Amino acid sequence: MxxxxxxxxxxxxxxxxxxxxxxxxxxxxxxxxxxxxxxxxxxxxxxxxxxxxxxxxxxxxxxxxxxxxxxxxxxxxxxxxxxxxxxxxxxxxxxxxxxxxxxxxxxxxxxxxxxxxxxxxxxxGVKVRPEDLAPAEEATKEPAAAAQPQGAIPEGTVLGDGHIKYVLARVDSRLLHGQVATAWSKSVQPTRIIVVSDAVAHDELRKKLIEQAAPVGIKANVVPISKMEQVAKDPRFGDTRALVLFENCADALRAIKGGVDIKEINLGSIAHSTGKVVVNNAIAMGPDDVEAIEELLKMGIKFNVRKVPADSPEDINSLLKKANAELAKK
The missing domain is CATH 3.40.50.510 (Phosphotransferase system, mannose-type IIA component)
Known part of the structure; x- marks a missing residue:
């Protein structure tokens, strides 16, 4: 090396x-x-x-x-x-x-x-806001995004094998941030990042900020869960390598039940809030989190618990055991 x-x-x-x-x-x-x-x-x-x-x-x-x-x-x-x-x-x-x-x-x-x-x-990596402060040739420069399905493609068109490829499905309350935009994107090489969240999809400011945070050459979209269920069945996305981001495990569970064919979830970060207990340095769980994770495990979904690719994975069952023990004390 x-x-x-x-x-x-x-x-x-x-x-x-x-x-x-x-x-x-x-x-x-x-x-x-x-x-x-x-x-x-x-x-x-x-x-x-x-x-x-x-x-x-x-x-x-x-x-x-x-x-x-x-x-x-x-x-x-x-x-x-x-x-x-x-x-x-x-x-x-x-x-x-x-x-x-x-x-x-x-x-x-x-x-x-x-x-x-x-x-x-x-x-x-050198960028500026407002964008018009950039040199003219940079201000008009568009990233060379990978070919992706556009609205002009007729419904029913089959690209690739007609099935979207989920190169990473991650639960992270911070959604698209540095670790995702750099470490994970470099590791799994997506052509598109899809943030799946009803709340963010209806928040124009958060939606815009996420779209602007996409790495160069990768398009980011924010969609509600129902839209993601439609995308999962749309053969026009057959050439798409998708990095899918959920704010919480409950949203991931809803999407998978709705037909999004995800087999493994990378559990990266769940922020601490009232009613949750800390189980490691990046994850806090409340009753809803525990319930969703346990149901996902029963469905055969695998969990890869780590913040970045270089980390060693943690055991999800050990974290659940710790969460249940701490929640029982409340």
């Missing part, structure tokens, strides 16, 4: 390392190297060399640095000169760049291949 060094002036590299871990999960063979105010170039180089020595493989190293020409860059550049046939440096580090580099390690084995790939993602 390609080793990655995040290097910066001050604590920037450490902060972006922590942010990347929150979104994409804990990463092996990644180190943050910072230049403190009281340190010099030799200190940074020593830290980089120590980090490289700790990696499983020192053959492929990618440096992501904050500023071209700064001390972290200069020290990385000196090390790079001895390995320029394989190592790489990218300056202008931002969070989209770091996350893309993490994701790229799943399919790319070369530091230079990853370096070339993450540049465009880093640029695409």
């Amino acid at each position: 390609v080793g990655i060094i995040l290097a910066s002036h001050g604590g920037f590299a450490e902060g972006i390392y922590q942010s990347g871990e929150m979104i994409f999960g804990k990463q092996e063979n990644v180190a943050a190297v910072i230049l403190k105010p009281n340190e010099g170039p030799e200190d940074v180089r020593a830290k980089m060399e120590k980090a490289i020595a700790s990696f499983d493989d020192q053959d492929q190293i990618l440096f992501l640095v904050d500023l071209w020409g700064g001390t972290p860059f200069n020290q990385a550049n000196q090390l790079y000169e001895e390995h320029k046939d394989k190592w790489a440096i990218v300056a202008g580090m931002n969070l989209p760049m770091v996350i893309e580099a993490y994701a790229s390690r799943l399919s790319m084995e070369s530091a230079q291949e990853i370096a070339a790939h993450v540049i465009e993602t880093a640029k695409d």
